[in-house]
Amino acid sequence: xxxxxxxxxxxxxxxxxxxxxCCAAGNPSSNGDVLGIQKKSLSVSASYLxxxxxxxxxxxxxxxxxxxxxxxxxxxxLSFNYGLTDKINISTELGYFLDKxxxxxxxxxxxxxxxxxxxxxxxxxxxxxxxxxxxxxAPKLKVSLPIGQFDKMDGxxxxxxxxxxxxxxxxxxxSILITKGFFGSKFSLSSFLSSEFSQRINTQRTDYKxxxxxxxxxxxxxxxxKKLISSLSFSALFRENALSKDILMESTGGTYLxxxxxxxxxxxxxxxxxxxxxxxxxxxxxxTQLTNKFDIAIGVSKIFRIISLEPQIxxxxxxxxxxxxxxxxxxxxxxxxxxxxxxxxxxxxxxADWDLENKTLTLKFKDVxxxxxxxxxxxxAGHDNWQLKAGxxxxxxxxxxxxxxxxx
Amino acid sequence: MKATTIVFALLSLAFFxxxxxxxxxxxxxxxxxxxxxxxxxxxxxxxxxxxxxxxxCYATGGDLNYTWEVDLGDLFAINEDGSEVEYMASACCVxxxxxxxxxxxxxxxxNKSIMITIIP
Numbered sequence: 001x002x003x004x005x006x007x008x009x010x011x012x013x014x015x016x017x018x019x020x021x022c023c024a025a026g027n028p029s030s031n032g033d034v035l036g037i038q039k040k041s042l043s044v045s046a047s048y049l050x051x052x053x054x055x056x057x058x059x060x061x062x063x064x065x066x067x068x069x070x071x072x073x074x075x076x077x078l079s080f081n082y083g084l085t086d087k088i089n090i091s092t093e094l095g096y097f098l099d100k101x102x103x104x105x106x107x108x109x110x111x112x113x114x115x116x117x118x119x120x121x122x123x124x125x126x127x128x129x130x131x132x133x134x135x136x137x138a139p140k141l142k143v144s145l146p147i148g149q150f151d152k153m154d155g156x157x158x159x160x161x162x163x164x165x166x167x168x169x170x171x172x173x174x175s176i177l178i179t180k181g182f183f184g185s186k187f188s189l190s191s192f193l194s195s196e197f198s199q200r201i202n203t204q205r206t207d208y209k210x211x212x213x214x215x216x217x218x219x220x221x222x223x224x225x226k227k228l229i230s231s232l233s234f235s236a237l238f239r240e241n242a243l244s245k246d247i248l249m250e251s252t253g254g255t256y257l258x259x260x261x262x263x264x265x266x267x268x269x270x271x272x273x274x275x276x277x278x279x280x281x282x283x284x285x286x287x288t289q290l291t292n293k294f295d296i297a298i299g300v301s302k303i304f305r306i307i308s309l310e311p312q313i314x315x316x317x318x319x320x321x322x323x324x325x326x327x328x329x330x331x332x333x334x335x336x337x338x339x340x341x342x343x344x345x346x347x348x349x350x351x352a353d354w355d356l357e358n359k360t361l362t363l364k365f366k367d368v369x370x371x372x373x374x375x376x377x378x379x380x381a382g383h384d385n386w387q388l389k390a391g392x393x394x395x396x397x398x399x400x401x402x403x404x405x406x407x408x
Numbered sequence: 409m410k411a412t413t414i415v416f417a418l419l420s421l422a423f424f425x426x427x428x429x430x431x432x433x434x435x436x437x438x439x440x441x442x443x444x445x446x447x448x449x450x451x452x453x454x455x456x457x458x459x460x461x462x463x464x465c466y467a468t469g470g471d472l473n474y475t476w477e478v479d480l481g482d483l484f485a486i487n488e489d490g491s492e493v494e495y496m497a498s499a500c501c502v503x504x505x506x507x508x509x510x511x512x513x514x515x516x517x518x519n520k521s522i523m524i525t526i527i528p
Contacts, residue, residue, distance in 0.1 A: 106496065156474055157483045289500060
């Protein structure tokens, strides 16, 4: 039987983008500026984004234009990320607008909609990974599919494309993520570059093409404790002008600079929560456009192991076995997987469970446990234990998130 | 037995009464809708919504329903049957915009478009 086993308390950072909502609202999507997960692990994440816009800009100056009082949306996203191999992750996202609304200044009328938004499918490849220098390079390709509604109505009026739940077109997003860890992975610096190319919407009603979007971000993260990671990212976004009936739309596109502080916290019950706030620090729009004032994102994620490491056990027999508790040092879910996996390789071990809190490996075994062999195997893999201290080389070979010595 | 007969008779009466009402509804004479004209008070409006265009769809056919759509900009129904709307647009919608009105009834549907130019 397939058994899902919780592996680690990894916080995923959602970085949902939201720019101005002016004839080109489109759909928010995750930046994808996180590295994928381990082979045969599944990360499931749910995130919520609230975005609010109420200030018109003309170029880089605030304008007194007041066609719309404000626009805002409440957006939910469900994401799945699966480690297909050690190097390849596949992902999918499904968006849903709980509310997407605009309020007009002239008559105070509020027009809104809700419903299924776009979906995405993506593939990330771990092109380069250097454990010693803690460098990772991972390009990603993502396709956005307009599966949601694009013909919602407000009474007898078909809603404008600004507030249709679906963006109504296919989009191709290419990106590359470069990360570098420092001081035993206490700090990390990542650079994220992406380009989004929009397909033309060509329906009976609409002939429109969103401007392509280019994004460059730098993010610095600090692991304050085993459970808390705080980050600050700086993004520069450039959106080209949109086209309507092959004519360039003057008041669309522009250059935007954003700051996004975020924190990720691993909970005791093995969930991870994260939150971030998008703060615009510079807008330079083409023509006159409504710009985003702020957005706030909250997410929760959990990682599951698709295939259980331990063999199927008869728990009645387990009760009759000998048991032993041994100290093994480690720091995260990945350590847990490794320590338990190595324990099962030792002859006679029928059940292994490593506890993250008290660093104790509990074993159930038949007859005699070869403790010496187990201690040796664990130290060779980089884990200090009740008998042996791991060599520096073995320790450095551990994944950056497993560097337990820097966490104490 | 007597009571059952009375209840049955009342139910039958209610049933046939409702059939009569439906029969009355179906007697509304409808024809395939025809749009006589789709008019506007202004073919050129300035972006910003200060002076919206007023559009009116004149149609015949009986028991008509109106639906309005435009690729960019905003429409608002301003009369009860939906035959009259206001149209305005923001600066991001500058250009020629086609506004389509579709008129439907139980005999079918017909549509007509009118172009309004949004100027900066």
